[in-house]
Amino acid sequence: MENAKTYKLYKSGKLWVIGAVAVAGVAVSANTTQVSADTVSNTDTQAVKTTDTAQNDKQVQLASSTDQTKTDDTAKPATVSSTAEKSTVPTTAGSNVTQDQAKDSVDKAQDTVKNDADTAQKAGVDVTTGRTTDVTINDDNASSKTNEVLSDLNKQDQAVKDATAKQQANDKAYDKATTDQKNATTKGQADIDKSKADLDKEVDNAKQAGIDVSVAVSKTAPEYKSLKGLEGQSLLDAMAYNIDLYNKAIADGVATQNQDAQTLAKLTAEYQKQVADYQAKKAAVDKANADKKAAYDKAVAEFEKAVNTEISMSAKTQTDASSGQYKTFMTSTVNQKTGEFTLEHDMNDGVHVIGHGVLKGKVNWQVVANGDGSETITVASIELYSYTYTNYYQNQAVNQNINFHVYDLNGKELFSVAHNGNTTFTKNINTTTAVNKTFTLAPNATSSAIQFLTVDDNWIWNTHGQVDWQIKNTNVTPNSPTYEQEPTAPVAPKASVHNINVVDMPTADKPQVQKVDVHYYNIKKTPKVENTAIPVTPATPTAIETASILPHTNAKEQGSGSVLGIMASIASLGLLGAVSKKFKKQN
Known part of the structure; x- marks a missing residue:
């Protein structure tokens, strides 16, 4: 086998x-x-x-x-x-x-x-x-x-x-920590910037209102943990700790700036109200004082060019009898505007006032303002219009020879008439005599009496009288007005606000490569x-x-030994990789 x-x-x-x-x-x-x-x-x-x-x-x-x-x-x-x-x-x-x-x-x-x-x-x-x-x-x-x-x-x-x-x-921890830091920083910076913008607006309003505002820039530096070499859980713990500190610092900064903004806004509003009240009071006072000054200036201007005068005339005789059998009188009146005058006298026969005589005329004068309230007055002439005698009773006196004479200051007879006193008559005179007398009157000053006519009424008693004329400068120097006191302006307050900057958090190191x-x-x-x-x-x-000399073909000699020799030879020759599958050798 x-x-x-x-x-x-x-x-x-x-x-x-x-x-x-x-x-x-x-x-x-x-x-x-x-x-x-x-x-x-x-x-x-x-x-x-x-x-x-x-x-x-x-x-x-x-x-x-x-x-x-x-x-x-x-x-x-x-x-x-x-x-x-x-x-x-x-x-x-x-x-x-x-x-x-x-x-x-x-x-x-x-x-x-x-x-x-x-x-x-x-x-x-x-x-x-x-x-x-x-x-x-x-x-x-x-x-x-x-x-x-x-x-x-x-x-x-x-x-x-x-x-x-x-x-x-x-890597995930690094990404998360970095993202959280970025988000916290972005939100925190946005919050602090908005708060800062609100504060800057109030600062501008305050400065425009006149308040002296100083801005103190301060930097908040939380005690951050170092992230050097941290990774994983340690990095996240430290980053969470730092973000918490950063958020608190931002919140504190925002609260401080918001409080400053509110305080400054209130201060500005109060000061603006004080200024508005002051300006209203000042406007009222200024108007009142302006009105007073305008009135005073007007009065001064009128005073400087005024020609206000008051004329008075008096007539008297040296033989006036205010009582007794031959009581007589002589009176005069004058028109302040025109200068026309009336001189009246009576005729007494010892029994009755048998008649009344009236001499009419006019004083011509001119007033020139001197620009300081004083006046230069010129009496130019005297006009005599007429003489009228009115009879009341028959003259019962033995002396029936009544005569009436008017003379100027130089003794020149200007008018005369003779009568018996028993008839009424009027004589036109229509004569003018020059006076040409000039003088200056200060405000509220009155001239001395100026005699301009002499009148003789000759009868039982020879009555010699004179007519005096006076003029007064009625200009009144205006009194300086008493001005109302100006209100006290409010003092602009000073304020100081805080501009908060928060130091950025440290950044994480990129995680070490495993x-x-x-x-x-x-x-x-x-x-x-x-x-x-x-x-x-x-x-x-x-x-x-x-x-040893010739090849041998015996089958038994080509058995297992031959095969093993061949295999050993293949191995020794390094025939590697020549075979790609198993094979089986049968003996």
């Missing part, structure tokens, strides 16, 4: 290699590290090294200071887990596995690690692939060696998953070799010589 021998291929890197027959003693290498079939070193199975300790079972909190519902003054952060999923790579292949099963288990495990490593790289993890390690297995150690390799692959895969989870969590090393295995199977006994034919010297 012939034995069938099976030769299996194994993969080394990218090449398929025929497993060498043990008796040949030939091993083929494809740029791999040779590991003995019965050992796997600790260095071959060590876990992946990372730049950071894996964050096992930690929760990364993503703080949001702008969109979280608050129950107090501190923002409540959201959470995201950084715990990686457990590796699905098995740590054992089971007991009594065949070499084929062992290799299949390792290949599948390595496919998982490679897929997870690819996911890690896409997540931003720096994955370094080390050299492939050759591990030779046989039927005896297939289970143990496979378990060692799978255990190491499990550790590598877990490290890859941990690095991926941490990278993703750190690093992980992986390496893979090349599982080499050992073909199972069955030893078959080969019959030995006694050789003869002649046969040996013949065999």
Whole structure:
């Protein structure tokens, strides 16, 4: 019965290699590290090294200071887990596995690690692939060696998953922290800017109203936590803390500026009311004083060009008798506007006043204003119009020779008439005599008596009389008005307001790239070799010589030994990769 021998291929890197027959003693290498079939070193199975300790079972909190519902003054952060999923790579292949099963288990495990490593790289993890390690297995150690390799692959895969989870969590934490910071800063700056704009408006209103406003610019610098080197949970905690400080500083700044704006608006309104009241009172006083001044100026102007006068005339005789038998009188009147005058006297015969005589005329005068209230007065002439005698009773006196004479100041007779007193008559005189007397009168001054006519009434008693004329400057110097006191203007207040600037929060550092090393295995199977006994034919010297000289075609000599020699020769010639499938050789 012939034995069938099976030769299996194994993969080394990218090449398929025929497993060498043990008796040949030939091993083929494809740029791999040779590991003995019965050992796997600790260095071959060590876990992946990372730049950071894996964050096992930690929760990364993503703080949001702008969109979280608050129950107090501190923002409540959201959470995201950084715990990686457990590796699905098995740590054992089971007991009594065949070499084929062992290799299949390792290949599948390595496919998982490679897929997870690819996911890690896409997540931003720096994955370094080390050299492939050759591990030779046989039927005896297939289970143990496979378990060692799978255990190491499990550790590598877990490290890859941990690095991926941490990278993703750190990136997410960085993005969240950066977004929250930007949102908080944008909103905070908008709030402080609006408050500042409102305050600036009130400052402008106050300044326009006349209030002296000083603006104190101050910078608020909260004690922010440094974000240097922080990532993940630590970054989020620090950022949430900083945002809380920033929001409080903004709120305080807005409150301060709003309060200043309200206070300044109230101060401006109060001052504007005081100014309005003052201006109203001042307008009333100014109008009253202006009216008084206008009236005074008008009075002064009228005073300076006024020609106001008052004329008086008196007539008297040296023999006037106010009582007794021959009581007589002489009176005069004058028209203030025209200067026309009337001189009256009586005629008494000792029994009755038998008649009444009236002399009429006019004083011509001219008044010129001197521009200071004084007047220059010129008495130009005297006109005599007529003389009228009216009889009341018959003259019973023995003396019937009555005569009436009028003379100027130079003694020139201007008019005369003789009669007996018993008849009524009128004599027209129509004569004018020059006077040409000029003098100046100060305001409210009266001239001395000016005699301008002499009148003789000759009868029983010779009555000699004179007519005097006076003029008064009735101009009154205007009194300066008593002006109303000006109201006191309100004093413009001074104010100081605060312009608040809040120092920006520190920015987060971009998270550190996670690093992980992986390496893979090349599982080499050992073909199972069955030893078959080969019959030995006694050789003869002649046969040996013949065999050494000539080719021999004996079928038995072309048995197992020939096949093994051929295989050893193929192996020794390095015919690698020439065969792409298993084949079976029958004896």
